[in-house]
Amino acid sequence: MEEVKVGVFLSDCGKQLAEILDFKALTEHVKKVSGVALVVRGNEFWRGEGLKTIVDAIKSKKINRLVVAETLPKLSEVKIVKAAEEAGLNPYLVEVIDLKDHCAWPHRDAPLEATEKAKAMLSAAIERAKLLEPLEKLEFPAVKSVLVIGGGIAGMQAAEDLADLGFEVHLVEKAPFLGGLAARAGRFFPTDDCAICIQSPASDVKAITHTSRKCVYRSGFSEIPNLNILTNSKVVKVEGVPGNYKVTVEKKPRYVDESKCVRCDLCTTVCPVEVPDEYNAKLKTRKAIYINTPPVHPPVYVIDESACKFQECAKCVEICPTKAVKLNQKTEKLTLNVGGIIVATGFKEYDPSVIKEYHYGEYPDVITNLELARMIDGFGPTNGAIIKPSDRKPAKRIVFIQCVGSRDRRWNPWCSSICCMISLKNAMLIKSAYPDTDITICYIDIRTTGREHEYYYEKAREMGIKFVKGRPTEISHDPDGNILIVDVEDAILRRFFELEADLVVLATAMVPSEDTKELAEMLGIELDQDGFFKEYNAKLRPTETKIRGIYLCGGATFPKDAPTSSLHAHSAAVKTAKFLSTGKIIKDQRTAFVNEEYCGDCEFCPVICPFNAITLVPKGEDHFVAQVSDLKCEGCGICVGTCPVNAIELRHSRPNQMEAQMNALLSVNGTSKPLILAITCSECGHTAVDSSGMAMMQYPANVRVMKVPCTGILQVHQFLQAFKAGAQGVMVVGCKTDGCHYEVGSQKAQKKVDLAKVLLKEYGIEPERLEMFHMVFIEGDKFAEAAQMMTERIEKLGPLQLM
Amino acid sequence: MKHEKEQKTSATSFSDEIRSQLGGETIALCYQCGTCASSCPVAKTTERYNPRDIIRLSLLGEKQEVLTSGAIWLCSSCYNCQERCPQKVEIADVIYALRNIAIKEGHIPNIYSEFATGLMNEGRIVPISKFVEKKRPEYGLPPLRPAGLDTLKKILAATGFDKIQWKKEGTP
Numbered sequence: 003m004e005e006v007k008v009g010v011f012l013s014d015c016g017k018q019l020a021e022i023l024d025f026k027a028l029t030e031h032v033k034k035v036s037g038v039a040l041v042v043r044g045n046e047f048w049r050g051e052g053l054k055t056i057v058d059a060i061k062s063k064k065i066n067r068l069v070v071a072e073t074l075p076k077l078s079e080v081k082i083v084k085a086a087e088e089a090g091l092n093p094y095l096v097e098v099i100d101l102k103d104h105c106a107w108p109h110r111d112a113p114l115e116a117t118e119k120a121k122a123m124l125s126a127a128i129e130r131a132k133l134l135e136p137l138e139k140l141e142f143p144a145v146k147s148v149l150v151i152g153g154g155i156a157g158m159q160a161a162e163d164l165a166d167l168g169f170e171v172h173l174v175e176k177a178p179f180l181g182g183l184a185a186r187a188g189r190f191f192p193t194d195d196c197a198i199c200i201q202s203p204a205s206d207v208k209a210i211t212h213t214s215r216k217c218v219y220r221s222g223f224s225e226i227p228n229l230n231i232l233t234n235s236k237v238v239k240v241e242g243v244p245g246n247y248k249v250t251v252e253k254k255p256r257y258v259d260e261s262k263c264v265r266c267d268l269c270t271t272v273c274p275v276e277v278p279d280e281y282n283a284k285l286k287t288r289k290a291i292y293i294n295t296p297p298v299h300p301p302v303y304v305i306d307e308s309a310c311k312f313q314e315c316a317k318c319v320e321i322c323p324t325k326a327v328k329l330n331q332k333t334e335k336l337t338l339n340v341g342g343i344i345v346a347t348g349f350k351e352y353d354p355s356v357i358k359e360y361h362y363g364e365y366p367d368v369i370t371n372l373e374l375a376r377m378i379d380g381f382g383p384t385n386g387a388i389i390k391p392s393d394r395k396p397a398k399r400i401v402f403i404q405c406v407g408s409r410d411r412r413w414n415p416w417c418s419s420i421c422c423m424i425s426l427k428n429a430m431l432i433k434s435a436y437p438d439t440d441i442t443i444c445y446i447d448i449r450t451t452g453r454e455h456e457y458y459y460e461k462a463r464e465m466g467i468k469f470v471k472g473r474p475t476e477i478s479h480d481p482d483g484n485i486l487i488v489d490v491e492d493a494i495l496r497r498f499f500e501l502e503a504d505l506v507v508l509a510t511a512m513v514p515s516e517d518t519k520e521l522a523e524m525l526g527i528e529l530d531q532d533g534f535f536k537e538y539n540a541k542l543r544p545t546e547t548k549i550r551g552i553y554l555c556g557g558a559t560f561p562k563d564a565p566t567s568s569l570h571a572h573s574a575a576v577k578t579a580k581f582l583s584t585g586k587i588i589k590d591q592r593t594a595f596v597n598e599e600y601c602g603d604c605e606f607c608p609v610i611c612p613f614n615a616i617t618l619v620p621k622g623e624d625h626f627v628a629q630v631s632d633l634k635c636e637g638c639g640i641c642v643g644t645c646p647v648n649a650i651e652l653r654h655s656r657p658n659q660m661e662a663q664m665n666a667l668l669s670v671n672g673t674s675k676p677l678i679l680a681i682t683c684s685e686c687g688h689t690a691v692d693s694s695g696m697a698m699m700q701y702p703a704n705v706r707v708m709k710v711p712c713t714g715i716l717q718v719h720q721f722l723q724a725f726k727a728g729a730q731g732v733m734v735v736g737c738k739t740d741g742c743h744y745e746v747g748s749q750k751a752q753k754k755v756d757l758a759k760v761l762l763k764e765y766g767i768e769p770e771r772l773e774m775f776h777m778v779f780i781e782g783d784k785f786a787e788a789a790q791m792m793t794e795r796i797e798k799l800g801p802l803q804l805m
Numbered sequence: 806m807k808h809e810k811e812q813k814t815s816a817t818s819f820s821d822e823i824r825s826q827l828g829g830e831t832i833a834l835c836y837q838c839g840t841c842a843s844s845c846p847v848a849k850t851t852e853r854y855n856p857r858d859i860i861r862l863s864l865l866g867e868k869q870e871v872l873t874s875g876a877i878w879l880c881s882s883c884y885n886c887q888e889r890c891p892q893k894v895e896i897a898d899v900i901y902a903l904r905n906i907a908i909k910e911g912h913i914p915n916i917y918s919e920f921a922t923g924l925m926n927e928g929r930i931v932p933i934s935k936f937v938e939k940k941r942p943e944y945g946l947p948p949l950r951p952a953g954l955d956t957l958k959k960i961l962a963a964t965g966f967d968k969i970q971w972k973k974e975g976t977p
Contacts, residue, residue, distance in 0.1 A: 359889060409836075409891060410891035411892055411893045412891065412893060446838040472838065472842075473840045473891065474840075475844040476843075476844075489843050490843050491839040491843040493837060493842070493857060496852075496855065496858070498849055
């Protein structure tokens with residue numbers, strides 16, 4: 003192996019640092035460290051002349067390892083690493099440290115102590131650099147093809163975007179028709195136009211044609227050549243890795259040939275089977291062969307196989323003029339090869355029959371908002387008439403009840419966010435069509451927070467819709483006159499009302515779609531506490547999941563209105579396009595690897611890996627070993643922290659590298675206080691140290707910071723190792739337990755710290771010498787406080803007595 | 806430069822006091838939907854009692870009004886409100902917590918003072934009249950047995966019941 007030659011570049015940050023740190027002493031110190039071939043003092047090593055010095059040193063082969071002490075390493079590191087790589091150095095042989103925010107600034111009141119700490123920091127960086135190994139950059143193929151699951155408003159929008167961008171798109175919808183919940187809702191707020199509008203394909207941008215810019219009916223959506231629409235279909239299996247998934251789709255028979263059906267309607271005239279029409283809230287019946295109206299896609303009949311008599315009857319086959327009915331169609335299994343997956347499975351209305359006091363399902367005139375929407379729809383079961391389902395007489399007095407099963411900790415604690423607007427919309431549509439209808443909305447809080455939404459509420463009041471601030475306790479039925487009585491307190495008047503109603507409309511909660519859990523398991527992604535799909539980060543990555551290549555949009559993450567679903571869908575489409583656009587995924591090898599000699603027959607790491615990167619593969623008879631996917635591995639090391647036999651390591655944070663770093667950090671004290679090792683994660687923990695330095699918050703220089711990828715990598719024996727290496731106290735600084743960048747790392751670390759405290763006691767070491775802290779970037783004050791507190795605590799405890 | 810944080814002083818409010826009582830823990834979850842009030846058989850017969858009002862006043866810190874107006878003593882403990890509260894506020898239990906605070910602070914309706922005195926002196930809440938004693942055999946009921954006052958007194962002492970100032974000076 004080539005001799006290790008470390009080049010150390012010390013930036014004094016335009017002399018600023020030199021006022022605190024003794025750079026002459028630092029240079030002398032570094033020169034004496036074995037393996038150091040070059041020491042250069044200067045400033046701005048991340049650009050201009052400074053960076054050129056580094057490049058020249060690499061090119062002239064004077065050095066083959068690089069340590070740079072630079073300010074703002076989070077910004078400069080990228081440039082330094084890039085330049086080093088271009089100069090011919092493997093980019094994983096570079097170590098950048100921050101002498102300003104981690105040393106000079108926070109210890110500016112104690113320059114001598116700060117200089118000693120800087121020596122330790124430089125030694126640690128050099129020792130680590132000496133042990134670094136060159137890593138590869140790996141290239142994986144990415145199929146420029148996308149699966150979109152769910153053909154509602156979000157799924158259609160995302161599919162259209164991606165298809166127009168040139169990707170091959172498969173849109174899978176489990177119902178026989180596209181449109182989802184939106185198609186049933188009929189109209190949308192705040193524009194009161196059709197619910198199923200989507201943007202039309204951008205093919206009309208390239209060549210403006212006859213298509214509409216807005217209407218799905220006229221959009222030519224189904225004519226996009228690289229869009230494969232699979233209705234009546236369900237994803238049943240997902241295998242493979244990001245960029246290259248094998249997806250099995252089960253396509254149920256439609257029993258009608260899509261290419262032949264001309265929608266002449268003759269089949270329904272002869273079909274003898276009548277069943278309640280679920281799509282239309284069972285307010286009418288339909289035949290076993292049917293089509294939903296208004297049609298979204300495909301404009302083709304379908305046979306309900308649970309109702310059809312098939313060969314016993316076959317009247318539709320006889321009458322069909324184009325011979326489109328095919329009763330012998332079978333379920334097909336299709337295999338799709340896609341690079342990315344978008345989940346757009348939406349949400350559904352909660353079944354309010356569990357709320358016994360409202361008697362839904364028992365009193366026919368108690369209905370849900372979606373059922374009401376079918377009545378309002380001119381295409382619907384009553385052709386727009388608002389009736390009492392019990393006797394089909396016109397409903398003249400209507401009471402809406404908000405928050406049915408939502409904002410209710412007995413059923414669904416969340417606010418479904420769109421139901422206030424839905425009730426306002428439905429109430430106004432009824433009031434416009436039948437102005438003499440008496441409408442009351444019983445609410446807890448009216449939430450009209452979106453753009454133009456408050457005007458909607460204003461208009462409803464102007465139209466004479468009444469509002470009662472109170473959640474009714476019960477709906478009862480008076481058989482005399484067949485009326486419903488809604489028992490409610492108006493909290494503003496502090497008065498009780500028994501509201502008489504012909505029709506009571508429940509604004510029910512919106513809950514995750516069926517099969518959400520099953521699909522999440524299939525895809526290896528998480529659900530949130532409410533059962534919706536969980537995004538990687540609700541604030542900044544609202545369409546991403548923890549698995550690269552799998553994206554979310556629309557109501558699958560939470561109930562959304564149409565405009566928000568559209569936006570969300572565009573975002574998911576862009577994310578997917580970015581991921582697949584080059585046709586390849588470049589991923590470095592900062593990953594975990596398994597030493598197969600030690601590994602075997604335990605299932606800890608595949609279970610604990612948050613990214614499903616570890617699988618078990620057979621090794622000999624009845625044995626298996628873990629195998630890491632370099633593509634899926636995010637390099638956090640939570641597996642390392644879990645492995646009971648140390649059979650798994652991170653290539654960029656190996657035990658010998660960590661040990662050398664730890665020993666060097668604790669080799670020099672230079673202060674009168676006890677040495678404390680602060681092990682931080684590379685995410686929030688380390689940046690919290692940065693921010694305490696940036697704000698010049700003071701803490702004593704005896705606190706030494708060591709960075710690891712994620713605190714989840716830590717093992718109990720490493721705490722003992724730190725004490726052995728000279729630490730009098732150990733701090734573990736990680737992300738918030740619910741904000742770990744690797745999902746569970748800081749939770750696991752906390753557990754290990756708790757366990758280690760018990761063990762320390764057994765070894766005769768005070769458990770208070772070890773403590774875990776959770777903080778975010780902007781909580782630098784918390785870090786400074788913690789460092790100060792730990793120093794005082796350890797001073798009080800006195801020197802550590804190791805047996 | 807030292808970074809100093811302002812020290813927050815924590816004021817113990819009435820709602821904190823209620824939440825620290827057994828049964829009072831859930832009061833702060835209330836969002837004033839009124840389901841309790843419309844479920845309440847008492848509220849529908851008298852304007853003097855409305856569970857939503859009591860919770861609202863409590864959360865806004867109107868301690869004197871809640872404890873002295875007499876409303877909290879009107880709850881019939883039917884638990885309708887508690888069954889239907891969408892926020893799982895244990896309303897009937899909150900009312901009990903408020904009654905406990907009221908008693909500790911000496912806001913006790915006369916009738917409860919009389920009950921307590923009867924219990925401590927005779928072992929019974931309702932005094933046994935000569936009339937009742939005479940009537941019992943006519944209905945085939947056995948004569949009443951003594952109340953076991955000694956044991957009862959021990960229980961009352963162990964719970965601190967007998968230390969409560971049941972009758973304030975000057976109250977009728």
